[in-house]
Structure formats: C-alpha cells, structure tokens
Amino acid sequence: MKKRAISFLLAAALTLGLIGCSGRESGSDSGKTDSPSKDLTISIFQSKNSIIDQLEDMAEEYTELTGIKVEVLGAPGENYLDNLRGKLTGKQGPTIFTVSEGTQLDILHSYLCDLSKEPYVSEIAEGMGLEYEGTLLGIPQAVEGYGMVCNDDLFGDTELKDFDSFQAFAEELSAKDISLVELSDNSYFMLGHILNTPFAMQEDYRAYLEKLNAGEVKMSETPEFIEWAKFMEVIRDTSGNPMGITYDDQAADFMTGKAASIHQGNWVWLQFADYEADFDISLRPFPLMGNEKICVGIPNAWVVNNQKSEEEIEAGKDFLEWMFTSERGQHYITEEFKFIPAMKNIEVADIDPLSMAVHEYVMEENTLPWTYNIWPEGMVTNQLAAVAQKFFSDTSMTGSEFLEELDKAWSAGVK
Amino acid sequence: MKKRRSAAYYSFMCLPLIMTLIFLTVIVVPFFLGIGYSFFKWDGIPINPKIFVGLDNYTELFSDVRFWQSGKHTVIFTIFSVISTNCLGLAFAVLLTRKYAARNVARVMVFAPHLIGGLLLGFIWKFVFSSPFPKLGEVLGIENLLFNWLLNEGFAMAALVFVNTWKMAGYIMIIYISGIQGISTEFIEAAHVDGASAIQRFWYIMLPLLRPAVTITTFITLANSFKIFDVNLSLTGGGPFNSTEMFAMNIYNEMFTRGNYGYGQAKAIVFFILVAVVTLAQTYANKQKEVEM
Amino acid sequence: MKKRKNIIGSVLLILLGLAFLSPFYLVFVNAFKNRVEIALDPLGMPKEWSLEYFIEAVEKMNFLQTLGNTVKVSFISVFGIIVLTSTTAWIMVRMKNKWTEILFYSLIATMIIPTQSIMMPLMQFMGSMTDKTGIPFLNSHFGLIYMNIGFGCGMGVFLYHGFIKSIPLEIEEAAILDGCNLWQRFWYVVFPMLKNITITVAILDVIWLWNDYLLPSLALSSKDLFTLPLSTFSFFEQYTIQWNLAMAGLSMTIIPVIVFYLAAQRYIMDSVASGALK
Numbered sequence: 001m002k003k004r005a006i007s008f009l010l011a012a013a014l015t016l017g018l019i020g021c022s023g024r025e026s027g028s029d030s031g032k033t034d035s036p037s038k039d040l041t042i043s044i045f046q047s048k049n050s051i052i053d054q055l056e057d058m059a060e061e062y063t064e065l066t067g068i069k070v071e072v073l074g075a076p077g078e079n080y081l082d083n084l085r086g087k088l089t090g091k092q093g094p095t096i097f098t099v100s101e102g103t104q105l106d107i108l109h110s111y112l113c114d115l116s117k118e119p120y121v122s123e124i125a126e127g128m129g130l131e132y133e134g135t136l137l138g139i140p141q142a143v144e145g146y147g148m149v150c151n152d153d154l155f156g157d158t159e160l161k162d163f164d165s166f167q168a169f170a171e172e173l174s175a176k177d178i179s180l181v182e183l184s185d186n187s188y189f190m191l192g193h194i195l196n197t198p199f200a201m202q203e204d205y206r207a208y209l210e211k212l213n214a215g216e217v218k219m220s221e222t223p224e225f226i227e228w229a230k231f232m233e234v235i236r237d238t239s240g241n242p243m244g245i246t247y248d249d250q251a252a253d254f255m256t257g258k259a260a261s262i263h264q265g266n267w268v269w270l271q272f273a274d275y276e277a278d279f280d281i282s283l284r285p286f287p288l289m290g291n292e293k294i295c296v297g298i299p300n301a302w303v304v305n306n307q308k309s310e311e312e313i314e315a316g317k318d319f320l321e322w323m324f325t326s327e328r329g330q331h332y333i334t335e336e337f338k339f340i341p342a343m344k345n346i347e348v349a350d351i352d353p354l355s356m357a358v359h360e361y362v363m364e365e366n367t368l369p370w371t372y373n374i375w376p377e378g379m380v381t382n383q384l385a386a387v388a389q390k391f392f393s394d395t396s397m398t399g400s401e402f403l404e405e406l407d408k409a410w411s412a413g414v415k
Numbered sequence: 416m417k418k419r420r421s422a423a424y425y426s427f428m429c430l431p432l433i434m435t436l437i438f439l440t441v442i443v444v445p446f447f448l449g450i451g452y453s454f455f456k457w458d459g460i461p462i463n464p465k466i467f468v469g470l471d472n473y474t475e476l477f478s479d480v481r482f483w484q485s486g487k488h489t490v491i492f493t494i495f496s497v498i499s500t501n502c503l504g505l506a507f508a509v510l511l512t513r514k515y516a517a518r519n520v521a522r523v524m525v526f527a528p529h530l531i532g533g534l535l536l537g538f539i540w541k542f543v544f545s546s547p548f549p550k551l552g553e554v555l556g557i558e559n560l561l562f563n564w565l566l567n568e569g570f571a572m573a574a575l576v577f578v579n580t581w582k583m584a585g586y587i588m589i590i591y592i593s594g595i596q597g598i599s600t601e602f603i604e605a606a607h608v609d610g611a612s613a614i615q616r617f618w619y620i621m622l623p624l625l626r627p628a629v630t631i632t633t634f635i636t637l638a639n640s641f642k643i644f645d646v647n648l649s650l651t652g653g654g655p656f657n658s659t660e661m662f663a664m665n666i667y668n669e670m671f672t673r674g675n676y677g678y679g680q681a682k683a684i685v686f687f688i689l690v691a692v693v694t695l696a697q698t699y700a701n702k703q704k705e706v707e708m
Numbered sequence: 709m710k711k712r713k714n715i716i717g718s719v720l721l722i723l724l725g726l727a728f729l730s731p732f733y734l735v736f737v738n739a740f741k742n743r744v745e746i747a748l749d750p751l752g753m754p755k756e757w758s759l760e761y762f763i764e765a766v767e768k769m770n771f772l773q774t775l776g777n778t779v780k781v782s783f784i785s786v787f788g789i790i791v792l793t794s795t796t797a798w799i800m801v802r803m804k805n806k807w808t809e810i811l812f813y814s815l816i817a818t819m820i821i822p823t824q825s826i827m828m829p830l831m832q833f834m835g836s837m838t839d840k841t842g843i844p845f846l847n848s849h850f851g852l853i854y855m856n857i858g859f860g861c862g863m864g865v866f867l868y869h870g871f872i873k874s875i876p877l878e879i880e881e882a883a884i885l886d887g888c889n890l891w892q893r894f895w896y897v898v899f900p901m902l903k904n905i906t907i908t909v910a911i912l913d914v915i916w917l918w919n920d921y922l923l924p925s926l927a928l929s930s931k932d933l934f935t936l937p938l939s940t941f942s943f944f945e946q947y948t949i950q951w952n953l954a955m956a957g958l959s960m961t962i963i964p965v966i967v968f969y970l971a972a973q974r975y976i977m978d979s980v981a982s983g984a985l986k
Contacts, residue, residue, distance in 0.1 A: 043929070049945040053768075074931045074938065082671055086926035089461055089828050090846045091835035094929075107674060110462050243655065244545055244563050247948045252747035271948065274743045307462070378673040386656045393566060393655065423889035431799050434792035434861055435811065440837070441830065441858025442818050448829035459828060521721055523970060524728050530965045531731075532919030532937055535958060538949070539731050546750050547734075581728070586912065590867075593904050597874065627870045634866070638819045645921075667824050676828070683825030690820045698816070 041069040042308075042315045045087065045094035046141075047080035047300055050270060054336035061328060068315050088307075095308050095316040098300040099138055101130060102373025112137040113304040113313060120324050123345040130301035138301025139320060142339030145358035145367065146193055146265030147286055147294035148181060153279035154260040160287040163230055170238045173260055179239035182259040184250040187385035190242045190392070192372055194232075194263050195384070196295055197286050198224035200368035209374060213414045220403035227289055229399030232391070241392050247271075266340070266354040283357040294361050297370030298342060376414050383413035452680045459676035472681035481657070482682060485665035486689075492575060492661060493640040499580045500636050501629075504587030509617065511588070512595050522592075526585030533582070537649025540578045541565065568658040571651050575659055578646055583639065587632050594628030595621065630701035634694055641690045662686050732962075739765075739956035746951045765956035769939035770931070775964070778935040781849055781924075782917040785856035786910055792857065793864030793909075794902060798894055800865070801872045802880075812869065818862030823922060830855070831926055847929045855923060860913055871905040872898070911972050918965050936961045 044055065052072065059070035073087070073094055081104060087093055088111070099108050109132045115121065116136040121129070130138030148160075154173070160166050170180040183190045201224050202208040211217045219225040239259070251271035253259040262268070266283070285292050302323075304316045323329035324343060333339050334349035340359050341348065348359050361367055372380065387405045391397050397405075453472055457465040476482055507525050511518045531539070544565050552561030564570035598621065606616045622629075644663035647653065653660035653668075660668075666686060670679030738746050739761055740754035765771070800808040834845040834855070845851035875898060883897045899906075921937040928934060940957035943950040 045929075049942065052942070071930065073929045074934055074942065083925060085459055085671070086827070086831055087929060089459075089835065090831035090926065091839065092847055092929050103674070107458050107460050107463060110460075241566065243566055246545070248743065248747050248951070252744070255744075256748070271743075378668070382668060382672055386654070389655050423891050427795070427890040427894070428799070430792055431796040434796045434857075437792070437854060437858045438815065438818070438861050440833070441855050442821070442826065442862075443814070445826040445829035445833050446821060448833060449825050452829065461832070519973065521724070522973065523966075524725055526969065527732065527966070528728060530915055530919070530962050530969070531735075531958070532921060534921055535919075535937075535940070535954075536731075538944070539735060542750065543731060543734065550751070589908055589911065593871075593908050596904060597871070627874060631867060631870055634816075635819075635863075642820070642822050644822070644824065663822050663824065666822065670824065670828075680825060683822055687817075687821055687825070691817055694820055695813070695816070 039069075040311060040315055041071055042095035042312050042319060043071045043073050044096045045073040045084060046096075046098040046302075047100075048098075048141075048337075050267075051337045054332060058323070058329070058332045058336070062319060062322060065322075066318075068319075070319065093305050093307055095305055095312050096319065097303060097305065098141060099130065099303050100300050100373065101298070101370075102375070103377045105130065105132060105137075105373075106377070108303075109137065111303075111305055111307060113306040113317070115139065115304065115317070115320075118317060118321060120321060120343070120345070123324070123343045125342045125344055128298050128342040130298070130303070138303045139324065140298040140342035141300040141302055142298070142333075142337070143296060143342045143358065143362060144265055144267060144299050144340070145283070145294045145296035145361060146263070148261040148284045149254070149264045149268060149354065150261040150282050150284050151254065151257065151259075151279050152282055154178065154257065160284070162287055162290050163227060166231060166287055167234050170234050174238040178257070179253070179259045180261065181235050182239050182245060182250050182253055182262045183235065183242035184245045184247050184262075185243050186247060187381045187388070189247065189250070189263070191384055191388040192380040193265075193295070194286065195228075196370060196372055197288050197291065197368065198222070198228045199371040200295060201288065201291060205369070205371050206374070209371070212410065213376065215411060218403075218407045219410070220400060220407055224289060225403055226400070229403050231286075231288065232402065233399045236392055236395065243389055243392060251275075266352070266358045269352040269354045281353055283354055283361075291368070293366045293368045294358065295370055296358060296362055296367040297373070379410065379413045383409040449680050450684055452677050453684050454681075455677040457676045458674040459670060465677075468677070472678045473685070475678065476682050476685060479682075481660070482665055484657075485660045485662050488572070488659060489641060489643075489662045492572060492579075492643070492659075493637065495576045496579050496583075496640040496643075497633065497636045499576060500583045500587055501632055503580060503584040504632065505591050507584065507588045508591030508595055509621070512592055522585075522588070525588055528581050529583070529585045531582075533645035534649045536578065536582055537646040540574070540581075541650050544574060565651055566655055568655055571655055571659050575643075575647065575650060578650055579640065579643065582646070583636065587636065590632050590635075591625065591628055594625045598624045626701065626704055630698060633701060634698050637694050637697060638690065641693075735955045735958055735962075738951055739959050741952055743950070743952060761952045762956045762960070765943075765953045765960070768942070768953065769936075769957055770934075771939075771960065773932060774934050774936050774939045777849070777933060778918060779964075781852055781856070781935060782914050785853045785860065785917055786913045788853065788857045789860040789864045789913055790906055790909060793861050794868050794899065794906065795894060796861075797865045797868035798872055798898060800869060812865065815862045815865045818859075819866065823859075827922070827926060834927070846927055847933065849933060852924060852927050855927060856917055856920075859923070860916070864909055864913070867905055867909055868902065871902060875901055907972055911969060914968060915965055918961070 044059070046055070056072045059072050062068070062070050084094075084097060093111070099105055099112070112132070114135050114137065118139075121136060121139075124140065125143075128140045128143070129136045130140065158165070158169055160169060166180070173180050183194070198219075199205050199208070202222075208217065208222075212219070245253070248271070250259070250262050250264070251268060252275075254262045255272060255275040255277060261284075263286070272281075283294060285294050302320055304313055304320070306313065308316070323333065325345070330341075330346045333341055333346060334351070338349075338351050338355065340351065340355050340362075348356075351359075384406060387402070387409045390405070391402045452465075454467060454469055455465045456468045456472075457463065507521075511522050511525075528536070545563050548561050549563050555561065564574040602620055602624065603616055606620050611619070642663055643661055644667065647659065647661050647664050648667075651659040653664050663686075666679050666682045669682060670676050673679075734750070737752075737754060738750065740757050740759075741749075742761075745755065796811075800812055831846070834851060837843070838845045838851075843850070845854060879901075880893055880897060883893050888897065918935075919937055920935075921941060924935050924938055925941075928938065936957075940954060940961055943954035943957060
C-alpha cells in the first residue's frame, strides 16, 4: 500500500506541478481560440531594440484608452528574423510585426494583410510604402539614411568632392595618425552599406542587378565600381582593419578624435549619447564620382499578420491607425522613438542633428536608394563579407583583384 | 506470485514510460519530421510553399565544397578539442582529489567557466582577444604570440579550441572526480604497499578503473565538439574568411541565412549520421574495455 | 620536499586562477562603467563603483520575476530529469532486452543530434499538439519544462546507465530476498548509491538550463515568462552591445549558480568522506 501511495504521489506531484504552472502562467493566447472583445489581446513584435521601452509605454496608453490589451513581445535581441520564424512556426505569431524590403518581404509576404484601404494611406510619402506586386502591405516605420558621419573640427574647410581630394585628405590625416573613414566588423558596416553607393548610382539599378545576377555584366568592368575600389584601397591603407573594430569601437574612435569620420547612419547618434562631443557633427555624402547624395531608405515597415483571427486583425489595424493619426500616437513616433517619419501628416520633432540632416536631404530629394534589399538572400553576410575580410587583411590585394573576387562571390551566391 | 507484480510494478514502470513519451514527442517526432523536410525545397516559413524534390538535396550536398570544408574544420577542431579537454580535465581531477588545502577553491575555479552560457562566453572572449591580447603583446614585447588571434586563420581555430577547452575542462573534471571517488581506495593503497610509484599507480590502477568515466567523457567531448555552434557563432562567426565555419554553423546558415531549409535539413541528417557513426563506434570500443565490477 | 611542493603548487594555483578567472574579472569590473569607459579602458578598474547600471539592468530585465522563472523552470526540469532518467536507466540495466537496447542507443543518439535541425519541427509539432490537446506546450513554463526534460534525458540516462552498471547485483538480490518490491528496491537501495552521479547530473543540468538561450527564446513569447538568459540578451542588440548592462545582467545571472555549485560541491565532499570511511 505504501509503495502504491508513494508512486501515485510522485507521479501526481510531477504532473500537478507541471500543469499547475501552465494554468497560471501560460502566456497570452495567441489567438487560436477566439475570446470575446473584453479579453482581446494583440501582440507586437518588431526588430528595433532601442524603442522597446517606449513601445511598451505606448501600448499601455492604448490599453487604457481602448481596453484592448496590447502585448509587446520581448526584445528580439540579435536575430529578429529567426525569432520571428520560430514564433510563426509555433503558431504564436504576433498580430503586428515589422518587415524589411527584400529578403524578409520575399519570404513573409504571404502573411501580410492588404493595408491599401486604410484611411491614412494617402499620407505615406511618395514611394515609401512597402509594396508587393502592387499591393500595399506595410506602413513605413521610419526613414533612415547613411553616409559619412563627419567630425567638422577635423575636417575644417575641406570638402571632399572626388577621389583625388579624398586620397589627398586621407594621406594628410594619416600623417597625424587619424583615419579618414572608419568601418567596422559587421558585414554591413564593413562592406554592405558602402557597396550600395556604386549600385545606387547606376542608371537603372534594378536592370543592372538582373544583368549582374545573370552574369551579363561584372562589377570589375563597371566604372562606378572601379573607382569605388580605389576608394577602398585608400581606406584600407589609412584606417585600421575593420575586422578588429566593433560597432562600439567605431563610435569610440570617432568621438575621441581618432577617426575623422565613420561610414554610418543617423541611428548611430544613440551611440554618441554617452560621450561629450565638443565638435560639430555633420552627415556628408560619400564622394564617389562626385556623388552628393546620401543613401536613404526605409529599414522596416509595420505589417499585420493575416493568420490571426478577424477580431485581432481589425484590432491590429486600428492600433496602427491610432499610431499614425492620433496626436498621442504621433507623439510617440517622433518624440519617444525619435523616428524620422515617412508620413506627410506627421511633423518631424526635435531630433538629433544626424536625423535632421537626413530629413533635409530627403526634403531636397538629394537621396540614393537602398539597393541591397533586392540583392540575393544572404549575399552580404554569406558571400561578400569573407571577400572583404580578405581584402582588409591582405594589403597586397589590389582594388581590381578585390572586384574580381567580389564578382566570383556574387555569382556563387546567386541561387 | 503474480499479485506482487501488479501495483508497485506497474506504477513504477509509469516513470520510464513517461520519460519515453516525452522523449518521443520532443526528440523523435521532430527528428523524423526533419528528415521529411529534407526531401523538400522550402524556406522555413510555415505558409510558404514546400516543393517536393526527392533526393535532390542529398545529391547536391555532395558537391557542396563549403559544406565539406566546414566538415574538415570540424574534424580538426574536434581532435584538438577532445584531446586537450580530456587531458586537462583528467589532470585537474587527479590533482584535485588529493589532500590539498586549497582544492575546493581550485575546483570551483576550474569549473567556473562552465557557468557562463555559450553565446555570452564567445562574446566575452572575443572581446578579450581583440583588446587585451594585443595590448598585452605590446607591453610584453611578444607581439608574435599575443595579437588578436581572431584575425588570423590558424590562430582563430586555436582560439576556438582554447575557449572550448576553457569552458569544458571543468565539466569533464567533475565526471572524472566522480569516477575517481568511486574507485575504492583499497586498490590504490594495495598498490602503494606493493611499492608502486605515483605514476605507476595512476597508469596501471586508476586509469583502467576509470574506463567507464573515460567512455562517458570521450563521448561527451566528441559530441560536444562536433556540434559546436554558439561559441563558434559568437567568437569567430565562422571567420576569418569562413576558415572556422563548422558543420553546425554551415547548416544553420544554409537553413536560415540562405533560406534553404530543406537543403539544410538534408545536410543536418548527413551530419548526424557521420557523428553517430563515429561516436557509437567509439562508445562500443570503449565499453568493451570497461572493467565491470 | 613537501614544502617546496606546496609552494610550487600555490604558484601554479595562482597562475591557474589568473588564466581561468580573468574573464570573470572583466565581466564584473565592466558592469560598473559607462559605455565610454568600457570602450576606452576595458581592462582597468572603474573610475567609480557606481551601482546605477546594476539597478538599470535589474529594472530592464525585470530581474526578480525573471530570476523566479529561471529557478522554477531549472529546478523542476532537473527534478523531472533525475527522477525519470535514473529509473529508466535502472530498468534498462536490470531488464536488458531488445527494446531497452534500442531505447538506450536512441537516447544516446539524442546527444548527437544538432539542436538547430530539430528546433523548427519541434516548434511546429508543439504548436499542433497545443491545438489538438488544448494543453499549452508553447509560451508556458509547462511546455518549456516538458521540452527540457526531452532534451536532458539523453545525457541523464547515459550517465546513470554507466554508474548503475557498477553496482553489484548482489546488494539488490539481498533486498529482493528481504521482500522489497520494485519501488523500495530502487529508491531505498539503488538510488542512495547513486548519490554522486545524481549530484553530478543535477549540477550539470542546472547549469545548462540556467544558461540556456535557444530553446526558451523560441518557446516563450511573453515577457513575464522569460528566463535570465533571454532578458540578458535583450542588451545584445543587432549591431551593438550595451556592454555595461549586459555585464551587470550576466554577473547577477552567474551568482546564484555559483552559490548552488558551492553548496552542491560540499555535499559531494560529505558523501565522499562518509564513503571513504566505509
């Protein structure tokens, strides 16, 4: 008798313990079972770590206002897409999430609700909505731009217009042990962003990309790239090896005067917050062949998950509408998230100088598009990064050899 | 006689049955699902199309140079890692089962690295290699040895072995300690009385009796080294120039970064078979040599 | 001779300490600096020992709740693993037949399977099980514990199996003659002899589970269910790392485990002592 009792107790304890946890603690219902509006919960999962706290505040405010619970699913950490994939696979998909153009859009488009009938759609700035085969699927989260973030003191009166002035200035600074432009170790910051410029400068970059993918043209034979490679040689010879420079190091070197500029975007301002800048900072275009534009694009767009229940989808759309049209919602976008809005009805708030600069370039239409969103999936991280690493480590590799290697890597990466 | 079996027997047998159920649903079923996927072309997103391609994924991987290179890297890494971890772990276990005053402190110290999760560990060591190492090299004047190891192909591999050993030595040490403590002191003392030196005692008495522990530790270190992923990811990211890309990382990249889920699964199956063959062979060989009480 | 040995020993110990513990020093020290200081002077002592980053990290990580979650998940999982794997391993050794052999080798095979390859199918399967049975396998602690047991049983059985084989059958036979049934035989006779390996399994599993990132990140979505690694990772953003907060989070994560390990360690020492006097 005693043994039976013990056995039952053990099994029961284990089971009860497990079920007990689930009863109390199971997280918010992901919408499989439709609950009445009183308990309606929608969830948001997006890729920017920097706005998580403010997003939670906004969610709370919305809940107080409307009674609908909005849950911000935890911070994505390093790998947004993997995390999102996991959630979608486990049927815990969020109601609202973000998607970037290119690869993410390609693989996720079947999940996205058609948002073209939303009332505020007309306010989206020209060409900035996320479209797939002509249907509007996403509302732009923010505008971002990058180029050379410069230390005006170190630059003085120097204006870089072309390769020669670039090279001359680089050598001048190098004599003082200062780098002209610093890159860092992440594949996009070492290569991806700066490689975008020659692509974007093509007459019709989409056509160029198609030909490149088909092997009809090569980067090593295209003038913009050939000159670009010369720039890269100068950068390699006068700045440290980016493989040993982290994102944080890059900011540190810039703020302490070891680098006159860094190839970065307006988002990097957050990095500067801890430092005390005693110089002016400006955003200048990368002077490839006399280029005077900075590269601007929409990193992410808000989308609604069409796999959720009718109720949740409606609630999700309502939430987005509130965010983009109500005063409080707009307040969050501009003052709390500090985004540069891509909507005509939202005014830019008091934001940092870099974001302001981007906004101005956008207003003056002095921009180059982001082309890498339509590069083959994984091209930068899987194929090109390794080539860049080699280039920066091997000082005997010439610019043209670099381009040839890039071409090879490109064709290997085309699926 | 039959009566005695019923209640206690069946209720006890519930436990292994529960475990088998959990095992089946958490490991076996997903594993076979994974095998199923390897016959498709798919990008991993649930509602996107899955295209049946039969054995195409498998034939493709035989010509996938990068896959086999990552295999080569994995083998090299595993050999070095298994040897260094086991030697170090065993050495520590032997040293720290003697009556040293500070041995508890030492044990904790050796084991401490294991307390940090793999990903974080990689990041921390990445940091150590990039800043302090070069600085130390400058200060001590041995720049040939102390520079940022992660920028050089050969040294990056060495760095991985180093960090993995650092992490695993304590783990292995614990298992060996458990094994050593299980050896009755009578054997050792008998040998001592017979006039055997410390080294002879170790080699001829301790080691053979540690066979069960050796089987376990070799198996664990082999499996662990073959599967290495998070330290690989955070410490080197596969670089420089993909020279430290191991099997698991190659598979992961294939599945998620390149979006070839089905193909990645096929690679994973092949990987699994390879590792299974090696480790099972090793376990079998070791088990034959074990001394059963 | 002995004295010289002791001095050499101590010197070696110190060097060892340096080699092994320097990263810990780095983690701890950098939790007190702000980001600028970390970038400029990663090795040195902080200029001021400000607790503000610890406080900030505690707030952002929702530390107390997360800690509670982690303790709960780790300990219940380990308890489950120990109970289930020790009994299964014992049955396997005592009742050796075709089925147990198959099960044994399958369990070992578990330890070889690369986790990434079953993660997605696992999430899918758990999702559909949740749909069909109504029991939340995902986004709940129950589900996470369930999956943890699944992942941990391979090693558990493996370790127990090896050590059970070294327990002489005669002791159990004596118990059978005394009229013990299966329960008593196992829990009163065999299990006490497995103390050492049980503690080893407990230590190893607690540490693995405490620091596990991948499985919880996929299985849990709601922030209030998160475990420590998940919330610490929120400081590791896509391109940049908030080192000071991350290190603060990491320090706080490690301390409970160290305490646990020390406590468990002493227990091993005690059982060794009593075993030696046998």
